[in-house]
Amino acid sequence: MTDKPxxxxxxxxxxxxxxxxxxxxxxxxxxxxxxxxxxATREGDLVRYGLPDGPEMLHARDLEVTPMSRLETTFEPKWDDVTTPSRVVYRIDEEGDFCVLTVEHFGLNNDPDGGTADGWARSLAGLKTYLETGQPANFGGMYLWEEHDQ
Structure with missing residues (x-):
């Protein structure tokens, strides 16, 4: 595996x-x-993600866990038979009243339309909104699937 995400x-x-x-x-x-x-459902070190009334979309298995500061997982897409597994690292640092969350995605391949970057931007925006307001932050739910089905 490479050192550069x-x-x-x-x-x-x-x-x-x-x-x-x-x-x-x-x-x-x-x-x-x-x-x-x-x-999402957690079974030990495996988390399965799926659409509310649809298919399973992703598996993530914990590879390395340093509580409160670093989480490394697999990223195993289930939405097609072409996209291969990769690896994600979440790093948490503190800066005053803020947490600095850094997400690094390694081994990302077969992303011809750049959908991964859009997915990460939306996911982290939702995470930030939820943690800062306490309100659910689901938006653009059909965005990717409408494009995918065309």
């Missing part, structure tokens, strides 16, 4: 480190901030 995004979220860690690791919290409103 294929995609990186960083955002500042006004929240505690514990709140951010919980939102990233608690399957029940995921539905509140995922832009598609996906559901």
């Amino acid at each position: 294929d995609f990186m995004m960083q955002t500042y979220i006004r929240c505690t480190r514990a709140a951010l860690w919980h939102a990233l690791n608690d399957a029940d919290s995921y539905t509140h901030w995922d832009f598609l409103g996906q559901t």
Whole structure:
């Protein structure tokens, strides 16, 4: 695996480190901030993500966990038979009243339309909104699937 991520995004979220860690690791919290409103179920170190009344979309298996500061997972797409698994690292740092969340995606391949960057931007915007307001932040739920079906 390479040392340089294929995609990186960083955002500042006004929240505690514990709140951010919980939102990233608690399957029940995921539905509140995922832009598609996906559901998540955790079975040990495996998290399965799926559309509310649709197919399973993604698997993520914990590879390395350093509580409150670093989470490394697989990124195993289930939406097609072409996209291959990759790896994601979430790093949490603190800066005053804010947490700095850095997401690094390694081994990202077969993304001809650049949908991964859009998905990450939407996901992190939803996470930030949810943690700062306490309100669910699901938006653009059919955006990707309407384009995908055309």
